[in-house]
Amino acid sequence: MNMGSFTQQFLQQIINGLSLGSIYSLIALGYTMIYGIIKLINFAHGDIYMLGAFIGFVATTKFQMSFLPALILAMVGAGLAGIIIERIAYRPMRNAPRIAVLITAIGVSFFLEYTMILIATPQPRTFPAVFSPTVYHFAGLVVNNQQILILVSALLLMAGLTYIVNHTKAGQAMRAVSFDPDAARLMGINIDRIISMTFALGSALAAAAGVLVGIYYNSIDPLMGTMPGLKAFIAAVVGGIGILPGAMMGGLIMGLVEAMVSGFFSSTFRDAAAFAILIIILLYKPSGLLGKNVKEKV
Amino acid sequence: MKAWKKAASAIGVAAVMTSLFTGCGAGGGSKKAADAKEIVVGAHFELTGNVANYGKSTMSGVQMAIDEANAKGGVLGKKIKMVTGDNKSEPSEAGNTATKLITKDKAVVLIGPATSGCVAASIPIATGNKVPLMAPVATAPNITLQKDGKVQPFVFRACFIDPFQGKIMATFASKTLKVKNIAVFFDSSSDYSKGLAEVFGKTVEGAGGKIVAKEAFLAKDVDFKAALTKLKASNPDALYVPAYYEEVSKIIKQAREVGMNCPILGSDGWDSPKLAEIAGKAALNNTYFCSAYSAQDKDPKIQNFIKAYKAKFNAEPDNFSIHGYDAALVVLEAIKRAGSTDGVKIAEEIAKMKDFPVATGKFTVDPQHNPVSGGIIIELKDGVQTFKEKINL
Structure with missing residues (x-):
């Protein structure tokens, strides 16, 4: 392989990695927000992503919606689902030991997966092509409009989320609850409502990722959320769980590492590499790349 | 002490089984007379359960071949009678079904099952009774081989292996x-x-x-x-x-x-x-x-098969039915060549089969009891499967 083709391949793998990574980022944000606010690893989050993809599928096939309305509908639908799940499954467990809530989350995950199998059958569905793929070539690199769509949508959504969290009253309340729920409650913040809102926002982002993936890969199925859910969880941990920019960064790192490993080593090592990152981070920087070392108060 | 008890109970069970089977044999005395006029072929298939589609499709092909043979006067001057056995798509049932077909219905040869798992479960029964078993569509390479790599003397298949x-x-x-x-x-x-x-x-x-x-x-x-x-x-x-x-x-x-x-x-x-x-x-x-098969194959044998199948069953034949048909053709030919319904002789004849014309081409058995047949290359043109060519090795 000469130098020119190496650089070209390298750049191409960066493009592949960024589009995959921005999907991970979107899902990881939900993980991190929910962890930040109620210290719960919401293992059902990957299935919310699946749910979003299916809502988008129904919207585009049954109701002939175009991309944007379908995306918004999926985000709203998944947001509501997030609120309902929190209300029914997690809120009654608010004061239960953390491990109990974690097990509940796994239960919710299975419930969503297999209910969807019951409704939609395990057969993969073909996502309608709302964007006919156009391929752009420049300098030997190949980019298609779906990759650009994924990246741009992901960036816009992340910017929107950052704005909500940092510059609105609700966002301020979220940060307050995340910092110290009891003090926040004393300040007159309705914690339950803020937690519901966090679930809604996180779920909406996952749903957006689901719809984008549906368009990108053309195919969705009820178990599609399992692996991306795990990868996004790793992404959130790598970036520092509970930290929004960390989740975005972690997602992109995961996407790039996977593309590079499959591109320059072997695609069979790809998943191993993803989990190896998790182990390395947990060993050397357990609070994540952007995490600060917070002493646990006893 | 315990081992002794186990052995005793095993002997007891065996005794009961033997008496049951001999019972069946004795009860079938009147049937033996009927055997003189017809040859019983056991169609051992997945007729219910989760892969019932495979079994039913394959069996339609078998049925068609047998009906055609009977229309031409049968084999060895006798009518062929197809007796069906349903293994419920369960390997655990397949053994029982094979036993029933061989001992009760007096099948001289078994065609089926469709899936490799059910075939594997039926092999000991077929081999033990020296009855040839022809698997029309089972693709797992190891079913025609014994554990030590030697070929199973009574097991054959009609489709290519993976x-x-x-x-x-x-x-x-x-x-x-x-x-x-x-x-x-x-x-x-x-x-x-x-x-x-x-x-x-x-x-x-x-x-x-x-x-x-x-x-x-x-x-x-x-x-x-x-x-x-x-x-x-x-x-x-x-x-x-x-x-x-x-x-x-x-x-x-x-x-x-x-x-x-x-x-x-x-x-x-x-x-x-x-x-x-x-x-x-x-x-x-x-x-x-x-x-293994394309409905667009211009080969007249395949087109004739498709036409006859449609006329008979009012449905499109698939890969399963054509292999069921081929399997039955091979088995009937082997009975004819053997000149008897003796399982050992039939198995020998199947093993010797060379360039025998069947619907999918020419049927030749290799030393592992797999057919040396051709394959079809299908080209996708604008999403439509089109017959490209037939490759014979």
Whole structure:
């Protein structure tokens, strides 16, 4: 392989990695927000992503919606689902030991997966092509409009989320609850409502990722959320769980590492590499790349 | 003490079983007289349960061959009687069904089951009773072989085994497409895919070609772009993807998106309408897969079969029914050649079968009791399966 083709391949793998990574980022944000606010690893989050993809599928096939309305509908639908799940499954467990809530989350995950199998059958569905793929070539690199769509949508959504969290009253309340729920409650913040809102926002982002993936890969199925859910969880941990920019960064790192490993080593090592990152981070920087070392108060 | 008890109870069970079977035999005395006028063929299939479709389709083919033989006056001057046995798609039931067909119905030969698992469960019964078993569509390579690698003397099959497809595709690639440098992308979580990739690679290299790159993926993966970009960098003339349609459809779509426009070759796991839906019709142009049967095959024998099948069952025949038909033709011919209904003689005749004309081509049995048949290459044109050519090895 000469130098020119190496650089070209390298750049191409960066493009592949960024589009995959921005999907991970979107899902990881939900993980991190929910962890930040109620210290719960919401293992059902990957299935919310699946749910979003299916809502988008129904919207585009049954109701002939175009991309944007379908995306918004999926985000709203998944947001509501997030609120309902929190209300029914997690809120009654608010004061239960953390491990109990974690097990509940796994239960919710299975419930969503297999209910969807019951409704939609395990057969993969073909996502309608709302964007006919156009391929752009420049300098030997190949980019298609779906990759650009994924990246741009992901960036816009992340910017929107950052704005909500940092510059609105609700966002301020979220940060307050995340910092110290009891003090926040004393300040007159309705914690339950803020937690519901966090679930809604996180779920909406996952749903957006689901719809984008549906368009990108053309195919969705009820178990599609399992692996991306795990990868996004790793992404959130790598970036520092509970930290929004960390989740975005972690997602992109995961996407790039996977593309590079499959591109320059072997695609069979790809998943191993993803989990190896998790182990390395947990060993050397357990609070994540952007995490600060917070002493646990006893 | 305990072992002694076990042995005693085993003997007891065996005694009961023997008395049951001899009971059946004695009860069938009147049947024996009927046997003189007809030859009983046991159709041992998955008629209910989760793969009932396979069993029913295959059995329709068997039925058709037997009806045709009877219309021509039967075999050895006797009518052929098909007795069905339902194994409920369960390997645990298959043994019982085989026992019933052989001991109670006095089947001289078994055709079926369809799935390899049920075949494997029926082998000890068929072998123990010296009754030949012809599996029309079971593809697992090991069913015709004993544990020590010797061939099962009473077990045969009528369809090609998985690795055989790899050979067919490799022959097609080097002889028809005339491609030299081929990249292989296979599913490392599936024996089917790994086996095909290996045989394909060996055959290609034997024919003077070269495997320029080999990459693996895992079932359920959705993003293949990174690996495909890498494969593309090796500048292959063709890409071989022996896998199932769910992943293949995404691989083809993404391969075209990263700019791989070379022919893409595959295996019978591609055969699904989903392939065109997910990959998109345009991406599927210049792709080929291997199959045992195509309704578009212009071969008059196949067209006649299709016509007769439609007239009889008012349905389209599939890969299963045509192999059921072939299996029955071979079995009936073997009975004719053996000149008797003795299982050992019938098995010998099947094993000697060479260039016997059946619907899918010429039937020759190799030393492993697998047919040396041809395969069909199907080309996808605008998402439609079109018959490309028939490859005989």
